[in-house]
Amino acid sequence: IPVGGGGLLAGVASVIKEQKEDVVIVAAQIVRNTGYVDSLETKQALQNRPVDTRFEGIAVGNINPITFNLAKQVVDATVVLETDEIYHAAYDFRRETGTLLESAGAVGLAGARRLATEQDNKNIRVVTVATGANPTNSFGPYIDARARRFGWGVDI
Numbered sequence: 177i178p179v180g181g182g183g184l185l186a187g188v189a190s191v192i193k194e195q196k197e198d199v200v201i202v203a204a205q206i207v208r209n210t211g212y213v214d215s216l217e218t219k220q221a222l223q224n225r226p227v228d229t230r231f232e233g234i235a236v237g238n239i240n241p242i243t244f245n246l247a248k249q250v251v252d253a254t255v256v257l258e259t260d261e262i263y264h265a266a267y268d269f270r271r272e273t274g275t276l277l278e279s280a281g282a283v284g285l286a287g288a289r290r291l292a293t294e295q296d297n298k299n300i301r302v303v304t305v306a307t308g309a310n311p312t313n314s315f316g317p318y319i320d321a322r323a324r325r326f327g328w329g330v331d332i
Contacts, residue, residue, distance in 0.1 A: 177305050178283035179203045179212045180234030182221075182243035188305060189250040202253045204287030206231050206262060212247070213254045215239045231262070233280030233308045261286040264328050267319045269306065271329055276316050281308030 179185040189201040205213055208228040215222045221244035227235040266282035269275065277285075284304035292302045323329055 177201065177203060178234055178280060178287070178307060179205055179247075180209070180236035180280070181238060181240050182212055182247050183240060184305070184307070185212070185251065186243040186247040189247060193250045200252045201250055202255055202287060202291060203247070203251045204255050204257060204283050206234065206257050206259065206283060209234055209236070210256055211237060211239045212244070213256060215244055216248060216254065221245075228259075230259070231280045231283070233278060234283060235280070255287045255290060257283065257286050257290065260322070260326070261290065263319050263322050264326075265289055266315075267323050267328055270316070270319075275309055276311050277306055278308040278311040279315060281306055281310075 177185045177188050185203055189203075192199050192201060203212055205211075206228060208226070209231055211222055211225040211227075214225065221239040221241040223238045225237040225239075227237045229235045262279060262282045265286035266277050266279065269277055269282060269285055285306050288302045288304035292300070295302075
C-alpha cells in the first residue's frame with residue numbers, strides 16, 4: 177500500500193487485517209519521501225520532512241500521529257522504491273490497461289512487483305492499491321521516453 181502521510185495506509189490496512197489477520201501488509205514509499213519509514217525507525221510521527229514533489233500524491237512531509245499509531249499496529253513491513261521502479265510500473269500499467277496513473281499512483285504497483293519478484297518460487301498472491309489517475313500532461317511522454325531509453329516493453 178502506498179504511503180504518504182499515513183491515512184490511506186492506516187485505513188486500508190486496518191480493514192484488511194480485520195477481515196484476514198494473516199495477510200502481510202507492506203507499506204511502500206519512494207526514495208526521498210520516506211517519512212513513514214523514518215518515523216518507524218524513530219518510533220514517532222515525524223514532521224517537516226523533505227519530499228520529492230514529483231510524487232505529488234505521497235509528497236507528504238508530515239506524518240499524521242493518529243494514522244501513524246494505527247498503521248504501525250497493522251503494517252508488517254516496508255519497501256522503499258527507486259524512482260525508475262515506479263515509472264516502469266506506471267508505463268506497464270498503461271500498456272496493459274490503457275490507464276495512465278499519476279506517479280504516486282504507481283507506487284503500490286511497483287512495490288508489489290518488487291515483492292513478487294523477490295519471492296521467487298513461492299506460491300504467494302500480491303495485491304496492491306493503484307491510486308491516482310490524475311497525471312500531469314507531461315507524465316505520459318516522460319515515461320514513454322524512459323521506456324525507449326531503457327527498453328521497457330521491448331522484446332530484445
